[in-house]
Amino acid sequence: MRRIRLGMVGGGSDAFIGGVHRIASRIDGHYDLVAGALSSTPQRAKASGEALGLDPARSYGSFEEMAEAEAARKDGIEAVSIVTPNHVHFAAAKPFLERGIHVICDKPLTATLEDAEAMEKAVAASDALFILTHNYTGYPMVRQAQDMVADGAIGTLRLVQIEYPQDWMTDDVESQGVKQAEWRTDPARSGAGGAIGDIGTHAFNLAAFVTGQVPDRLAADLHSFGAGRALDDNAHVMLRYASGARGMLWCSQVAPGCENGLRLRIFGEVGGLEWAQEEPNSLWYTPHGEPTRRITRNGAGATEAGNLVSRIPAGHPEGYLEAFATLYSEAAEAIRAAQGGQPRSALMGKLPGLSAGLDGMAFIRACVTSSRDDAAWVTI
Amino acid sequence: MRRIRLGMVGGGSDAFIGGVHRIASRIDGHYDLVAGALSSTPQRAKASGEALGLDPARSYGSFEEMAEAEAARKDGIEAVSIVTPNHVHFAAAKPFLERGIHVICDKPLTATLEDAEAMEKAVAASDALFILTHNYTGYPMVRQAQDMVADGAIGTLRLVQIEYPQDWMTDDVESQGVKQAEWRTDPARSGAGGAIGDIGTHAFNLAAFVTGQVPDRLAADLHSFGAGRALDDNAHVMLRYASGARGMLWCSQVAPGCENGLRLRIFGEVGGLEWAQEEPNSLWYTPHGEPTRRITRNGAGATEAGNLVSRIPAGHPEGYLEAFATLYSEAAEAIRAAQGGQPRSALMGKLPGLSAGLDGMAFIRACVTSSRDDAAWVTI
Amino acid sequence: MRRIRLGMVGGGSDAFIGGVHRIASRIDGHYDLVAGALSSTPQRAKASGEALGLDPARSYGSFEEMAEAEAARKDGIEAVSIVTPNHVHFAAAKPFLERGIHVICDKPLTATLEDAEAMEKAVAASDALFILTHNYTGYPMVRQAQDMVADGAIGTLRLVQIEYPQDWMTDDVESQGVKQAEWRTDPARSGAGGAIGDIGTHAFNLAAFVTGQVPDRLAADLHSFGAGRALDDNAHVMLRYASGARGMLWCSQVAPGCENGLRLRIFGEVGGLEWAQEEPNSLWYTPHGEPTRRITRNGAGATEAGNLVSRIPAGHPEGYLEAFATLYSEAAEAIRAAQGGQPRSALMGKLPGLSAGLDGMAFIRACVTSSRDDAAWVTI
Amino acid sequence: MRRIRLGMVGGGSDAFIGGVHRIASRIDGHYDLVAGALSSTPQRAKASGEALGLDPARSYGSFEEMAEAEAARKDGIEAVSIVTPNHVHFAAAKPFLERGIHVICDKPLTATLEDAEAMEKAVAASDALFILTHNYTGYPMVRQAQDMVADGAIGTLRLVQIEYPQDWMTDDVESQGVKQAEWRTDPARSGAGGAIGDIGTHAFNLAAFVTGQVPDRLAADLHSFGAGRALDDNAHVMLRYASGARGMLWCSQVAPGCENGLRLRIFGEVGGLEWAQEEPNSLWYTPHGEPTRRITRNGAGATEAGNLVSRIPAGHPEGYLEAFATLYSEAAEAIRAAQGGQPRSALMGKLPGLSAGLDGMAFIRACVTSSRDDAAWVTI
Incomplete structure (x- = not known):
């Protein structure tokens, strides 16, 4: 190879x-x-x-x-x-x-x-090919969650609770030489969204990836707690889906104690699922009326969707870099297939691409628009 | 005695x-x-x-x-x-x-x-005397959290994230003879709020108790997922405080896997606090830039505010009934003092009373009003 | 009544x-x-x-x-x-x-x-009647664990891992006026066992209660880390059961960070169970080859054995005092039956009594004897 | 490079x-x-x-x-x-x-x-150069734990509790075509130790790495629960250190629900530390008399010892493969230095080598010898 x-x-x-x-x-x-x-x-x-x-x-x-x-x-x-x-x-x-x-x-x-x-x-x-690195979709238990939702494990989707709190911008670090903060707080380099663009899009993408649904309307309350910060460092968003599902999204860069707290909880008519990025090797599943199960990566209860992108046995934690690598490896496979002459349209598999990117841009725009209009409902 | x-x-x-x-x-x-x-x-x-x-x-x-x-x-x-x-x-x-x-x-x-x-x-x-049993305020670590906020442990409040998910009404239990569900889904007996009145008020009260602040505006999206249910079984609320703080409140009776998941997370300029009702003997405190601490009831780091309402040593879990008992015991003390002739106005201490009740009613009304107006901002 | x-x-x-x-x-x-x-x-x-x-x-x-x-x-x-x-x-x-x-x-x-x-x-x-308050057996999830073991949920027992670490005697508190420590470190008032008598007996009793088996041999290494302390403040014990099962027991009063860390893990040919006193409302069950389940008190998956001694719904934590109260309540029932003329022998139900007490005394003696003989195997 | x-x-x-x-x-x-x-x-x-x-x-x-x-x-x-x-x-x-x-x-x-x-x-x-891949020593929080012990964070060491349970050999998998199990249960290929050689040595090495001490005596109870299994699949070991510290080590391949449960808890006169391989990005530290702290990899409270071998920010979990890679990367550094002519003796740094390997062999031998002599104390 x-x-x-x-x-x-x-x-x-x-x-x-x-x-x-x-x-x-x-x-x-x-x-x-x-x-x-x-x-x-x-x-x-x-x-x-x-x-x-x-x-x-x-x-x-x-x-x-x-x-x-x-x-x-x-x-x-x-x-x-x-x-x-x-x-x-x-x-x-x-x-x-x-x-x-x-x-x-x-x-x-x-x-x-x-x-x-x-x-x-x-x-x-x-x-x-154009691949967009929404890397959290590379986690095996995220893949399994997607698979379970598609297989009806939670039934008709009702609720999406997605959050992504961080704390690294609690203080005015952009004035203290932290380059990562400098460009992220600069509209000219980041765009119209601050936290909502940087991490809110990840949260939005993750929820869409797992549920297979994108909300069609939202109401957003963006805010900058950092004095003089031009872009939002905290966002509260309410979501409505065409299917009737509803949701909330919270992302923040000013929540002390939260490092990279991306977490997804979804609830349907017959079950619930929970996954947290900081403990990514577990997926918590509750069939309504039964005890909650802890399904582990490559462990008992793990299915092919996640096992395919796992490298090592259960109990040996894989992390952020491995999930990111999965996108690279799937991209390699797609690239080789493209080089072999297969049509590009058939090659993306689970890889996020332009369409996920456009969804993210529409999400940012909708959030900014809604927030400027005092959190009015906006169609995404 | x-x-x-x-x-x-x-x-x-x-x-x-x-x-x-x-x-x-x-x-x-x-x-x-x-x-x-x-x-x-x-x-x-x-x-x-x-x-x-x-x-x-x-x-x-x-x-x-x-x-x-x-x-x-x-x-x-x-x-x-x-x-x-x-x-x-x-x-x-x-x-x-x-x-x-x-x-x-x-x-x-x-x-x-x-x-x-x-x-x-x-x-x-x-x-x-009139005492309203917002019982979650009786938990020792809730008392300590209130005390720490008042003492500046998290600095100026920025964010309130409060949630209270349950799952017991995921199915149509009100038609299956569950009396608790029957009256809770009946506007004539419950009032205008379903989940928001039953558990949302607890969440609202807990946040107010700990932070010492009540939001002045909110935008609420109430919904009934249960077919034919007259009252909300799920509520998404965005909060704004006069102080500049912002928040989100979620309560639900249809979230499979959640039993009685009242959880408060608050963040200020210099720190964060987290408390969850299902593991009530711990309070998680992060002074910004330092490791998170697990403060335990009556344990190292516990202060008088919580110790006063603890009965047994750290590591011996107290629970829901003890927290509830604390309100009764403080009520007893107040009643004895009232019987001893002390003026009623001075006796309530940390006990929730009429004022907390009126706040809760105003909260329910604001949520219902906002939701009917498509989640417009409403002054509480 | x-x-x-x-x-x-x-x-x-x-x-x-x-x-x-x-x-x-x-x-x-x-x-x-x-x-x-x-x-x-x-x-x-x-x-x-x-x-x-x-x-x-x-x-x-x-x-x-x-x-x-x-x-x-x-x-x-x-x-x-x-x-x-x-x-x-x-x-x-x-x-x-x-x-x-x-x-x-x-x-x-x-x-x-x-x-x-x-x-x-x-x-x-x-x-x-004579009731001995081995109170940890009153926890609902301990009752359920006992019930599940008896029902074959873990199959033939192989392994018992039981531990009970505390930290309150890390320092020389018996010289600092802590009355609880004074008599517990005094052989004249405590007997021949220090930690092993005070908390080791609880651990031993809990394992016996849940598994239905008492080890027949043990090898114990007792030690006092506190300078000049006459009785053990830490004990390491290896266990052998007549059934072929084996186990370890650790108890300590000098383990900083451990408050009241009684924890039981048992493993059989077809499954495993784990219960920890500091989070007593959950019982973790793994049928071998399936995901681990979190069974909650009075929740989905909870059975009659635990529900009978529960007072409130799942998610509303019960704790140490409720478990203790269960022994008192079962004692009351037994006392009333005795007063009604029923034969004492039929009344103890799940209540620990003289026999559990004698087992505990034999355990202490065996530990002390073994330890004096450099951890030789001793028949209990 | x-x-x-x-x-x-x-x-x-x-x-x-x-x-x-x-x-x-x-x-x-x-x-x-x-x-x-x-x-x-x-x-x-x-x-x-x-x-x-x-x-x-x-x-x-x-x-x-x-x-x-x-x-x-x-x-x-x-x-x-x-x-x-x-x-x-x-x-x-x-x-x-x-x-x-x-x-x-x-x-x-x-x-x-x-x-x-x-x-x-x-x-x-x-x-x-000869490098032995005791890979768990490559985890950043293990490095930090070592560093903290050396710096006196827990004071004089008293207690070592180390365990490494797995469950993959609960059934007779060696007869079912699982190659990993075949050679691990074959004395001709594995040596005299089964679980004790395969994972017990990791546990032993980890404790030695962090504490800087190797026990000088042990009493071991090895056992095979798998019918007809020639080598131990479970081991209970009591440890004594020349310094006066004592410990217990448990490893198992037959503990349902345990995937790769390597966990170290150590306690000294003034503090305690806990680290678990399955959640490797956290180190739990209790200075006696203060609340327990969760120190995170590359996060607040993390020190140079761990940061040096971290790749990404706190909250982005690193795992097993990264810890393993750290040994490879330190080996590369040592190899380049050796190629540059530096004396081999000065190059190993924190890398485990022959000496760790010989310690491990001595540990296996001592365990097997002790167990054959009914768990008599054996000098390592």
Whole structure:
């Protein structure tokens, strides 16, 4: 099984998510990172490339240069990871899409709706695959939850309770040199959503992935508790689904004691399911009127949907990086199939792509619109 | 320490809450139950009285009869517990209040606003104490949480996340002979609120008790998932506080896997607190930037506010009945002080009373009004 | 249902366990405490009686005096609770047993084997019931565990892991005025066992109660970590059962972070069960090859054995005092049946009595003997 | 940073641990797997090599052949992973050690004491590094625990409670085609210890790693519950340390509901620590007399010892594979330093090596000896 040649845009030394993508690409051995435009500052890009052991000739000062040069090489990259701040996603993805190089892009799709539409067109015009790393969908027990819901384990869906609290922006860290906070609080780089764009979209996507439903209306109350913060750092959202289901979504960056508290609880006519990202190897299932079961990854009660993306036996915890790697590995499989001539439309499987990205953008827009209108109901 | 002579209205054999009140009254040895009008059906009332070992002469067919007869006795009751469905609260409390007999009343205050206003007047006109059993405020770690918030442990309040999910009405139990469900789904007996009145008021009260703040505006989305159910069995509420804090409240009777999941999480500028009713002996405290602490009832880190209402050492779990008993015991202390001539206004201490009841009624009304107006913001 | 007239020996103001017994006797309304010899110091006994509201004429300076006087009254006590330090148990129980007054005695049975034998004879010679408050057997989920084991839920028993760590004697508290520690570290008052007698017997009893088996051999390593402490404050014990099962028992008073950590895990050929006293409303059950279930008190999956001794619905936590009260209530039932003329031998039901006490004494002796012989195997 | 060329002995398609080593070697990007002798059956070895994408010329039929051929190549492997059953460890490691190729070997060291001694000599005679993958020492919170103990966080050590229960051998799986169980129950391939060798050594090593102490005496009760099983599937061990500390160790393969339940609890004069492998991102710390703290990986309260081997922020769970990868990455660092000419003796850092392996062998021997002598105390 030949490894896929991978490039990366963004992800220099200060970045958190770049390192995550690199590890994720290595875990299952499907990729070799061979090229990069790792920073918007050319000098920094070079230094980061050196630190990662890239061939200096393939450590580029800009993504355009990289796209052109790599496309011209016989051994050029076959796929590229876009791990920049949101406002660069489209510009960075474009030259690669145009050259048929597969794109693995961090979420949310873009910073602006204009960019999102442009991305949609660029993807449509390209033969390349476009994968959006809504990484939480790679967790085995999330896969199992999706499978169980589809199989009727909870019956007709009634309630969705989804939350994603963090605490790292409780203080004014964007003024204290925390780069992750700097761009996330800057509308020019993040887009119109703060917490709602950064983590709310993950929560929204996770609920949609598991339930198979997207709400059609919402009422949102976004707020910034951090003094002078231009974007929301906390969001309360009420959800209504066309099916009659209802829900609530909470995300926050200012909730002391919460590290990365993504948690999904869903309830139907005949059962309930609960999953928490910080203890991801367990899925709690209650068939109504029976005791709650703890189903464990690869353990008793685990089904194929999750086992397929598990690596090791029950009791040996897998975590965030493995879930992320699952997206990379499924992307590798899709890329190989695409290279083998299979039609792109049939290859995405459970991978989140453009459509999940557009849903996320619509969600952000709806939240911002609703909140500006004092939490009026808005159609997504 | 002489025991207080107690009567009870409601609480016959089928009732859940009557038995709870009786145990709560016994735990600390402050009361003797000596009289009752235990059912609205005289025959049933007699049978229940006999089962409880009441003197048959003091097992009455109606509360009016009981109030009159007991007031006429030298050894008549000094206090009465009202544990009927909501729509009877006022009518039952009235004859006792008029005769200066102290009233311990289950929540919510009444079924209707008219009754609530009448209750307010009756209490004002009486010398008797009026205690409303928002029993969750009796938990030691709730007392400690209140104390810590007041002492600045979490700093300026930013966020309130309060939830109270249950699952016992997932199915149409009101048609299957479950008496608790019958009256709770009947507007004539429960009032305008279903879940929001039955358990939402507890959640609302708990948050207010701990934070010392009541939201001034809310937007509520009430819904009945049970087919043909006249009252809400699920409620989503967004909260805004005059202080700038914001919050969410969720209560449900149709969430499979949730038994009595009252849980409060609050976050301020410098810390967070979490408490869950189903594991009530722990309080989780995070000073921002430090590890989370598990503070245990009567254990290391426990302070006087909780220790005062604890009975046994840390590690020996106290539960729901002890918390309920604390209200009864504090009521006993207040009653004795009132009998000793102290002014009623100074005696309530941490006991919930008329004011908490009126807050709860205002909360129910605001939720119902908002929900009818498609979750518009309503001033409480 | 007439209340039983109860007396108490020991349990004055400084004592922990006396207060527990009093609350336990009140919770279900089966007893009235009407007499006491609450302290070995007559003056203190009087003061404690006054604080508890006893008729001064029935607050005695000694248990002998109390036994004689009460037996002579028409309205004398029908039962007595013995809540003194261990070395007084026999002497205190004797005069009541001789007069046919039922005895509810704290554990362990006695401080010495001589006393235990004497107690055995005194009980045999009496018409009164003798109940030993191994209170942990009163927890509903312990009852359910016993029931499930008997029903074959875990198949043939293989393994018993039982532990009971505490931390309150980590420091030299017996020199700092902590009365509970003073007598527990004094062989003259506690007997030959320290931790092993105080809490090891509870652990031993719990395992025996649930599994229905008592080990026949053990190897024990007792140790005192507290400098100069005459009795063990930590015990490691390996167990062998005649059935072929094996086990370990650990108890400690010097394990920081452990409050009252009694926990039982048992494993058989087809399943496993786990129960922890600090979260007593859950029982964790794993049928081998299936997901673990959380069975809750009075909840889905709960069976009659536990429901019979539950008071309130699932999700409303019951705790230590309720479990203790269950023994008192079952004792009341037995006492009434005895008063009704039923033969004593048929009345004990699930109540621990002399036989459990003698088992506990044999366990302590075996542990001490084994430990003195460098943890050699000893037949219990 | 050039990648290290890695070979592998064992780890063909049916094996669990081979796949783990391969992922671990990839996570941090320090190795390229370029050669293998993946099975003792040459044909199977070839097939496995092909499945892994090895150059067919470097997929060998035996480890001797591989050692000779790779040593002769300019681009030959620099290190080799030995992931065979225990009885092959020495024979497989030998030819590589003789040729100066660094060895990363699975635990326990060997199946027999003779092999262990031979391994000791072979390592002494070689310039190569020898790393034993006691992988649980790679968990960040284990590193932090070690660091805290060394810094006096719990004071003088008193108690060690270590357990490692599993349930996968509850049934007679070795007769049902489960290869992992076949060799683990075969003394010829596993050595004299069953559960005690397979997982007991991990537990023993973990306790030693964290406390910095190895017990000097033990009394062990090994047992096979599986009918006809030649090796122990459950072990109870009492421990005594020269320092005066005492402990218990339990490991089991027949405990239904336990997946991979390695858990360490240690208690000293001034504090306690608890860590459980199945929730590895938390470390529970109790300074005696204060509330228990939950310290999280890379979170508030985490110190350098753990942060150094963390990859991602708090709340994003790392797991088993990351901990395993940490050993590989530290090995890479050591190998590079050795290649740079630094003396081998200074390079092992926190890496477990021969000495940990010999300790483990001594532990197994002592347990087997003690158990044969009816759990007599044996010096390790």
